[in-house]
Amino acid sequence: MRRRVGVWLFGARGSVATTTIAGAAALNHGSPPAGVVTELPAFASAGLVPLDQLVFGGHDVVGTPLLKQVERLVAGGVLPVGLDALITAELAEADRNIKVVPDSAAGQDAVVRRMAEDIGAFRLRNDLSHVVAINVASTEAPYDVQVAGPAELRTALGEREVLPASSLGALAAFEAGAAYVDFTPSTSIRPVAVREWAIEKGLPYGGQDAKTGETLVKSILAPMFAARALPVHAWSGTNLLGGGDGATLADPRAAESKSISKERALAELLGDVAGDVHIDYVDPMGEWKTAWDHVLFSGFLGVRMTLQFTWQGCDSALAAPLVLDLARLSALALERGHVGAMPFLGFYFKDPIESTEHSLVRQYDELVRWVHSC
């Protein structure tokens, strides 16, 4: 019996979502699966849903057709020349599965209900065995959630504004029986009440804040200093980025969410280390991102040494294959009846849920072990 998995994207017309949807189509047309971890041999026998059985839908606040977004990404060097013409049909199909975020005037409980209905309809219409909802919307500012448990939350939702948009999306996913993964550092599943809601529904959740650039490199490099007993005195970083993500992070409150995620890994890997992390919005960078990091450490008898790195990448192109991975892996968790946090996905995140392991290699090994654990 054929098994199809739905991938419901919050922020479904943004750069990451567009690259994910266009990329999945390109893979079905024969592109090699660069960056898709679950296509590595280590995952071959795991029984993951095939990539061509993923069906895309989602919510967004804007209505720009995906084709238009794809053309923009082709011109920006993110997607290959000629791809737009090749995958017009797939883009049109996904367009039909993308709904506008409901108006918040009717109250937050109504928003959750309406979004859950959208997800449910998507499941029925496409005959899906499972749905995984993934938040790839813009980073929100930190939000102070005041409710303690699911019961209190349920009441409060009908009365006043108690949650930010990302958390409403998470609740909608759970109401619709979907797994939920937060690709961003937004509030979403941070509140205990939201997590307990998932557990009551018997569903898994994961996140947060995918590591695709500077933090990815940090999480591979920092263990070197630890293993070699080289004291790191200062780790300084500057991130230059344009595009939608850059513009969002030009808002200092959203940048705050991001910076907190970014710094957690280093602190847990190396302890207390001096140095700032800057996130600069540089509009002419377009979809591209450059990170420069400077690590000051000492060797034997205190002699000072440095390691610097410069990372130049395209965030959407780094993120999109990970979205495909997370969809497949969360679908597997659903099939296995996993309930609650998915710490075995820590490999993907700056701020891994219920995990303090930040060494990329150990996170990878943990993921592979989980995949083969049943």
Add this chain to the structure above:
Amino acid sequence: MRRRVGVWLFGARGSVATTTIAGAAALNHGSPPAGVVTELPAFASAGLVPLDQLVFGGHDVVGTPLLKQVERLVAGGVLPVGLDALITAELAEADRNIKVVPDSAAGQDAVVRRMAEDIGAFRLRNDLSHVVAINVASTEAPYDVQVAGPAELRTALGEREVLPASSLGALAAFEAGAAYVDFTPSTSIRPVAVREWAIEKGLPYGGQDAKTGETLVKSILAPMFAARALPVHAWSGTNLLGGGDGATLADPRAAESKSISKERALAELLGDVAGDVHIDYVDPMGEWKTAWDHVLFSGFLGVRMTLQFTWQGCDSALAAPLVLDLARLSALALERGHVGAMPFLGFYFKDPIESTEHSLVRQYDELVRWVHSC
């Protein structure tokens, strides 16, 4: 009962050996053990010989007093200002344990015998429970060894020149009942006949070519690309170095030994990757080394991205604490009666003996497992 371990250094008056001897003395005066891996908590209960129970000796072709070398390294910024005055006594003691390499005119079997006698005398005079010999001499040019087994080798040694200096040192160590570790990419224990000689004597050996800079970073970074399924198209590197090591490597034949070691790790971690590795002797760099690496890889749908790093370090200061580690770990292997290759020391080497694991984190985990395996 007190247990003292002898550390016999081939190249005992060079920068690495001098920094090792001076550094061990500085640690005994209270310097923090930066860079000494075996001082990490993970090794605390392993029963390694205490650092202050290491006794240093060795062979060298020159006779410059260690104090003079220490003064040079202080002026070059490798050792801290004032150290020379603090450790004069320890340097003088080590000076007495360093012997001149015997004249080769008497034949290679005589050289081996004389060197083994020097090591044996060192053991007796200092009341040592074990001796570990470590080769930190200049990198040799590749040498084509023509003998097949220990028996044939034994005969040939008395008749003609069949081995380079590094291999004679290894044989001398084995004759004196010492473990042997090659910190360089020289011939030493590469020939099967030399390895079998160690096994006949029931002794352990390890190496080769300690990773202290560019290759160290490669061995931590390359697994990131592998784990994230990011195809690496080209990895190019340029190493600028001065000092004695730089001058040696300005000889293209010695550089050849080095380059072969350096490239093995990358090939085994990432498969076939384009790109050259340059080793440039830049005299004014003094004891310092700078490596710049440029990695060209692709992300999703083939979009090109890069990672560059610049490593600026002082080789002697990176190497010396590892020499201390290798002495302690090899002494443990001797105590445990380990015979033959020590692949669990792969963490330290570009070209790890009898091991194809090059991921630094996995090598570290393997080392910790071995240490606690008895």
Add this chain to the structure above:
Amino acid sequence: MRRRVGVWLFGARGSVATTTIAGAAALNHGSPPAGVVTELPAFASAGLVPLDQLVFGGHDVVGTPLLKQVERLVAGGVLPVGLDALITAELAEADRNIKVVPDSAAGQDAVVRRMAEDIGAFRLRNDLSHVVAINVASTEAPYDVQVAGPAELRTALGEREVLPASSLGALAAFEAGAAYVDFTPSTSIRPVAVREWAIEKGLPYGGQDAKTGETLVKSILAPMFAARALPVHAWSGTNLLGGGDGATLADPRAAESKSISKERALAELLGDVAGDVHIDYVDPMGEWKTAWDHVLFSGFLGVRMTLQFTWQGCDSALAAPLVLDLARLSALALERGHVGAMPFLGFYFKDPIESTEHSLVRQYDELVRWVHSC
């Protein structure tokens, strides 16, 4: 009366030539003239031929249509998406003006005559007031020319092979009454006999080896160290490049021509400085080039400091606007009746003819002065 200038390109179907021809067409369609120095205000009143009055032709050994080359450069990110469709007509027109390099079997004098006839026919057919020939063909290996003056050369050409292809092109240009500029480090106008040939014909020549990347940056940076009295001890560089130019330079003999040009500037700006320059062919770099330079210098009382830079550019896109500049400036020299070397074009070259000035700012000022000198 309308004044049209012909630009005759040796290597007319290569990346530089294609980008030049396509770019000139794009400018005529309204692209801003980024990189075209002669469009700066300082050149506004100089009476240079307008860019839309340049007509392109040339020689090449291959027959690939320009449109095909343009499509390749669009896919490689050198030319903007959509340009190919916009300028099909201009490419077809230039295609008609490009001739195949004559067969060398008939003797070198016949080759020169045939090429000169091609240039003459181009001039007549397009009603051109002046023609400037510019060598943008692949870098040749060094060539030892054995003839002393034009008379001897004239005789020898009829008898045997005495010149490389680049010099035959220069002679053909002079025979056709064209100015000649060498954009490469090839032999071309190096031999005295070739230069005197130009002078006999009353024509100007210029070159050699356009500075578009590492050397450009060197020629701006080195004067800083000189002006600030900071002694430079070593200047090391690594160039990674793919594309046609990279493949050519993978031939060590061609690389030799290049390296000699590259090193002249530094020696004349800073005196004797240690350090190597590597030119590595890295096929997956495509049309892109990365240069990393490491400068070791000392400040007050000998304290060591460093400056490193990484330049990432696309050679064709850096070269093409300079080809347009050189065509316009050489046409002005022709109009002014300038005969012989054009040292005032040193701003453009690594190895400026009859000039020892390598400071980019001073070269620029010299160029502006010359332009306004009549």
Add this chain to the structure above:
Amino acid sequence: MRRRVGVWLFGARGSVATTTIAGAAALNHGSPPAGVVTELPAFASAGLVPLDQLVFGGHDVVGTPLLKQVERLVAGGVLPVGLDALITAELAEADRNIKVVPDSAAGQDAVVRRMAEDIGAFRLRNDLSHVVAINVASTEAPYDVQVAGPAELRTALGEREVLPASSLGALAAFEAGAAYVDFTPSTSIRPVAVREWAIEKGLPYGGQDAKTGETLVKSILAPMFAARALPVHAWSGTNLLGGGDGATLADPRAAESKSISKERALAELLGDVAGDVHIDYVDPMGEWKTAWDHVLFSGFLGVRMTLQFTWQGCDSALAAPLVLDLARLSALALERGHVGAMPFLGFYFKDPIESTEHSLVRQYDELVRWVHSC
């Protein structure tokens, strides 16, 4: 007749002043004058006061002996090992010429008078033909000066606090007949009233904010983009620095003074360019400074390219020889009777007084012309 020049340093016990005084002594003991621009051949016949005829004094708020500061700088790798012992006598002599900044309780007019008396006594005691006062104290926060001209200022000084410390120092210098140069971006000579005070006294003044690192490199690199017509879209920079200067700049108000100076050059060289400049205090950097700059520009037809540089230097060692230069050049201005601003010193400054030229090479040429103009 012997001509001795006094160099009066505000901040006379800081790192820059200490390195200047120690360095001048080292030069008199035979160290080569690296970094001293006025020792270049271009200045040989200018009649500048010999370096061994400079006599040092100054004001400071602390009393730490210079020898102690020198020992600290030797341990930090700024000054050569052994220098402290060599120049003890010279340091003691300078110590005697350094006075404590007068207590401000007596009113600002009294502070100016007392400081001027200190400078006058220094001149008499050392039989100096001229005195040049140079501000090398910590950067102040911006200060809003409310008085319009010297007359109003003179009255106000007796009544209330109207000027920051740097400006009081400038007035004291003028009262004592000394030239004044501001090496920092502090208020000092910014107020018109202070400048007019100098003019009334017939004295020269110069500044501000010496360029010794990132801005120095910017002022040499930016003219390349301008001369090559390459549009710069964004120029981003991160400065990591420790030491006293870093700690001062960790105060956002002082950093503000610095950033304004830093950005002026770029704006005047390249027009409006995106990108931030960060100044991060990283305590473990000690006296060292690292700047990373990322320049995003486009070439022909808008293709994006980048230039990055990393500068690693020691500020004191870069600054000290310039202090010597400024002392000699200002003494020459005094001899020539120059009154008012010294725009010909723009070569040394981020924010050159009464000059809009920021191209380092042109500034150098202007300086050399001025030196030889009489």
